Amino acid sequence: MGDHYRVDLEALEKAASGVNGTLDEISVQKVSDIPHSESQVGHEALASTLSDFLDRWQRGVDNLAKDGQEIATRLTASVNAYRAVEEHTHKQFHGILHGVKDPAVKQR
DSSP: OOOOOOOOHHHHHHHHHHHHHHHHHHHHSOGGGSOOSHHHHSOHHHHHHHHHHHHHHHHHHHHHHHHHHHHHHHHHHHHHHHHHHHHHHHHHHHHHHHTOOOTTSOOO
């Protein structure tokens, strides 16, 4: 019975913050900002191919950003859930130690 687990809420919060920071950074500059016009690359077919590639790349970045936002949201929700349980447990123990009955439990 010596197996215990611990959740580092601060680490979860930092992870969510880090993901959000990265998302903020990638939202500042789009892949489409990379020069890719015919006048910039010097060749019509190359410009067209590069444009198609950048469009696909941007869709990939957008999908990763969406997934990253979901990760950050779930990390934050986990922190909130752990804190709520911790607070409830603390109140329960406080009530037991001080003889306060749990109002959520129906008395007979």
